[in-house]
Amino acid sequence: FNEAAGTPSIVDSVGGSNGTLINGSATAALDGAGKLTLDGNSSSAYVSLPPGIMGTLTNATFQVWVQNLDLFSDWAELWAFGTNNGAQGLTYITLIPNNPASHTLRFDYHGAPETLFDAPSSLAVSNEVCVTLTYNYSAQIASMYVAGRKVASAAMTLPLYTIPDGNNYIGQSEWFGSGDPY
Numbered sequence: 001f002n003e004a005a006g007t008p009s010i011v012d013s014v015g016g017s018n019g020t021l022i023n024g025s026a027t028a029a030l031d032g033a034g035k036l037t038l039d040g041n042s043s044s045a046y047v048s049l050p051p052g053i054m055g056t057l058t059n060a061t062f063q064v065w066v067q068n069l070d071l072f073s074d075w076a077e078l079w080a081f082g083t084n085n086g087a088q089g090l091t092y093i094t095l096i097p098n099n100p101a102s103h104t105l106r107f108d109y110h111g112a113p114e115t116l117f118d119a120p121s122s123l124a125v126s127n128e129v130c131v132t133l134t135y136n137y138s139a140q141i142a143s144m145y146v147a148g149r150k151v152a153s154a155a156m157t158l159p160l161y162t163i164p165d166g167n168n169y170i171g172q173s174e175w176f177g178s179g180d181p182y
Contacts, residue, residue, distance in 0.1 A: 005032030010047055019049040019170070038171040040073060044182050046172035053168055054081055057160040059136045062095070064170075067128040072098040073181035077173040078131070082110070083164045087177025091163055094174065095133060097123050107133055107144055109156065110174070111163065117154040119144055135160060 003009055006029055010019035021030065028038050028045030038045050054060070064078055075096060082092020091111040099106040105119035123129060123146070132145040135156060143153035173180035 001030055001034050001036045003030050003032070005030055010036075010049075015053075017050050017053045019047045022046055022048050036170075038182065040076065041181050046182055047170035048172075049081075049168035049170070051166040051168065054160045054163055054165045059134075059138055060160055061132060061134050063130060063132045064095070065128060065130050066097070066123060068097065068123050068125055071125060072123070074098055074100040075173060075175070075180045076182065077169070077171070077180070079170050080172065080174045081163065081165050081168045082174055083166050084174040084177075087175070089174030092165075092167075092174045093135070093160075093163065095131065105131070105144070105146065105151075107142060107152070107154075109142075109158070111158070113157065115142075115154055115156060117142075117144070117152045119146060119151040121151075 003011060008021040008024050010021060012018050023043050023045040025043040025045060028043040030036050078095045078097055080092050080094040083090045089110055093109050096106040096108060102118050104122050106116055108116040129147050135142045137156055137159040140155055141153055142156045144151050167174060172182055
């Protein structure tokens with residue numbers, strides 16, 4: 001996120017999978033110093049990433065630094081990679097900071113078979129924290145880490161490249177047409 005403040009372009013300096021900030025505003029923007037702020041439903045801003053970014057992946061690590069200034073809305077998603085039909089998610093992986101079933105951080109592989117697992121708690125309010133998900137199909141396991149500490153894991157039976165990923169987002173749910181918050 002090193003682009004100039006106010007620009008909608010997100011440049012991938014490693015893999016060329018550039019993204020676009022959608023619905024950017026004064027409260028949802030790049031700051032020019034490596035930070036992207038998304039303000040939830042205030043502007044409905046999110047980052048759209050190109051299709052096919054998982055097409056060759058068997059294993060991967062997803063890492064995001066999050067500063068939660070308020071409670072996350074139920075079913076808001078930090079990131080989601082997969083497909084939807086314009087209203088509802090079909091097959092995807094996502095990281096949900098506050099799922100209403102357990103009010104904890106949740107990883108969800110929404111597909112067949114669906115696999116999900118929860119951290120023991122939600123993300124702390126007002127703290128900046130690193131959240132990492134390792135997806136290791138070779139070892140048949142995915143693990144979630146918060147602030148470098150392993151908090152949850154589950155068996156995974158499908159490689160990432162089997163997920164059709166035409167709709168890839170930071171800050172938007174695959175179920176956005178069904179009322180999930182930004």
